[in-house]
Amino acid sequence: MKAVVWHGVGDIRLDDVPEPQIQEPTDAIVRLTASAICGTDLHFVRGTFPGMQEGTILGHEGVGVVEQVGADVRNLNVGDRVVICSTIGCGYCSYCRAGYYAQCDNANPNGPDAGTAFFGGPKATGPINGLQTERARIPFASVTCVKLPDVVSDDQAILISDIFTTGYFGADMAGIKPGKTVVVFGCGPVGQFAIASALIMGAGRVFAVDRVPSRLDMARIQGAEVINFDQEDPVATLKRLTGGVGPDCAIDAVGVDAYHASSGPAAQQAQQQAEQFQQEVKQIAPDLNAQGEQWTPGDAPSQVSEWAIQALAKAGTLSIIGVYPMTDTFFPIGAAMNKNLTLRMGNCNHRKYVPMLIDMVQSGAVNPANILTQMEPVTAALDAYKAFADHQPGWIKVELTPSDPSMPAEPTGPREVSRDSSVG
Numbered sequence: 001m002k003a004v005v006w007h008g009v010g011d012i013r014l015d016d017v018p019e020p021q022i023q024e025p026t027d028a029i030v031r032l033t034a035s036a037i038c039g040t041d042l043h044f045v046r047g048t049f050p051g052m053q054e055g056t057i058l059g060h061e062g063v064g065v066v067e068q069v070g071a072d073v074r075n076l077n078v079g080d081r082v083v084i085c086s087t088i089g090c091g092y093c094s095y096c097r098a099g100y101y102a103q104c105d106n107a108n109p110n111g112p113d114a115g116t117a118f119f120g121g122p123k124a125t126g127p128i129n130g131l132q133t134e135r136a137r138i139p140f141a142s143v144t145c146v147k148l149p150d151v152v153s154d155d156q157a158i159l160i161s162d163i164f165t166t167g168y169f170g171a172d173m174a175g176i177k178p179g180k181t182v183v184v185f186g187c188g189p190v191g192q193f194a195i196a197s198a199l200i201m202g203a204g205r206v207f208a209v210d211r212v213p214s215r216l217d218m219a220r221i222q223g224a225e226v227i228n229f230d231q232e233d234p235v236a237t238l239k240r241l242t243g244g245v246g247p248d249c250a251i252d253a254v255g256v257d258a259y260h261a262s263s264g265p266a267a268q269q270a271q272q273q274a275e276q277f278q279q280e281v282k283q284i285a286p287d288l289n290a291q292g293e294q295w296t297p298g299d300a301p302s303q304v305s306e307w308a309i310q311a312l313a314k315a316g317t318l319s320i321i322g323v324y325p326m327t328d329t330f331f332p333i334g335a336a337m338n339k340n341l342t343l344r345m346g347n348c349n350h351r352k353y354v355p356m357l358i359d360m361v362q363s364g365a366v367n368p369a370n371i372l373t374q375m376e377p378v379t380a381a382l383d384a385y386k387a388f389a390d391h392q393p394g395w396i397k398v399e400l401t402p403s404d405p406s407m408p409a410e411p412t413g414p415r416e417v418s419r420d421s422s423v424g
């Protein structure tokens with residue numbers, strides 16, 4: 001079968017790989033009917049999240065049909081349609097039982113202190129082969145797979161597998177209450193769902209910061225007040241638009257591949273920090289393999305933390321869902337401490353939220369598929385990776401399908417139910 005395989009920094013290939021096998025009685029084999037490319041995959045290819053093992057199948061988003069179950073998988077039948085949670089939890093350790101599935105004691109083969117276990121990640125996360133392929137072994141399947149009602153389509157469910165859930169998790173950690181003012185840094189797919197979730201939770205105002213026009217457009221259609229950091233200083237603008245107070249809650253949906261402003265008023269400050277940012281990139285990602293413009297890392301890993309901490313209201317909350325690797329030690333702790341900020345962060349505890357989000361989609365309250373802008377067959381995944389990594393106009397979220405590509409309904413943002421949606 002075909003799979004997208006990590007061979008090195010800047011080197012992913014479409015390989016023929018062996019079919020997966022049941023290894024534990026708690027495993028299932030799922031035939032994938034949809035997968036996707038996440039911003040996290042880009043960090044692995046750019047080298048800004050080091051530690052990948054050659055030969056690992058990439059991808060941690062999946063929807064499919066159960067083909068085989070191990071003897072201890074008692075809630076799934078062969079033929080069931082399921083969404084696969086990106087992070088893997090056993091369901092019985094104290095962390096899983098408290099909802100911290102991303103800190104499961106048993107799912108990571110490297111032991112309880114090795115960190116989050118997820119599909120298609122670095123060596124320290126398993127490694128467990130990923131989902132950008134035709135079939136996959138799903139550990140702890142009775143917990144990691146969640147059955148889908150017929151009315152929830154693959155296009156909707158693939159977004160619940162990781163990014164809607166992560167956006168919701170980010171908004172949940174940000175402590176959003178009705179009326180609060182929120183700023184979301186990053187209008188990629190995860191940021192779009194952080195915006196949607198903040199609105200669902202009753203945020204009074206949601207600001208969205210990015211510099212890619214098509215991504216800012218989608219945020220604006222959702223109802224966010226948009227700020228292009230290549231045209232305005234985001235901190236000064238956030239302060240000005242909130243009467244000098246700043247937002248109550250900030251969500252970092254960018255992660256390690258953050259950029260500083262390259263034009264506009266914020267570029268001047270960035271020039272003064274150029275050396276500092278270069279040092280950060282050097283320490284975080286010692287092994288790069290940029291090929292021209294392709295696979296270049298972000299140029300300012302601490303930029304979003306800095307902006308968020310400066311912009312937040314005193315005693316505000318910063319929620320970090322953007323991914324940073326273990327090699328990153330650059331957080332402006334002093335500025336955060338002296339404003340009495342609350343910091344919350346982490347890998348998403350997908351299984352905690354997935355059933356609730358399925359219900360929300362089933363009810364028709366949200367159509368996450370409105371964020372999908374591209375559908376590509378897995379066999380075209382390498383070109384899709386490049387277009388998504390380059391933030392090409394209109395490339396916001398790419399679904400990978402085993403069949404022929406066909407465009408979904410016009411993308412408008414996840415809160416608006418599309419006319420063609422099967423959800424009423």
Ligand SMILES: NC(=O)c1ccc[n+]([C@@H]2O[C@H](COP(=O)([O-])OP(=O)(O)OC[C@H]3O[C@@H](n4cnc5c(N)ncnc54)[C@H](O)[C@@H]3O)[C@@H](O)[C@H]2O)c1
Nearest residue numbers: 039040166186188189190254255258259321322323347348
């Ligand atoms: N915590 C989790 O469990 C989890 C799960 C999924 C994804 N993620 C992470 O979420 C992040 C976003 O994922 P994505 O798929 O949306 O990625 P993406 O790369 O498509 O989007 C990132 C966006 O940030 C913007 N950006 C860059 N620098 C910025 C800055 N200084 N200020 C504001 N915006 C800036 C980019 O223009 C881009 O639109 C990634 O770091 C990814 O690894 C985390």
Ligand SMILES: [Zn+2]
Nearest residue numbers: 038039040162
């Ligand atoms: Zn992801």
Ligand SMILES: [Zn+2]
Nearest residue numbers: 090093096104
């Ligand atoms: Zn567990």
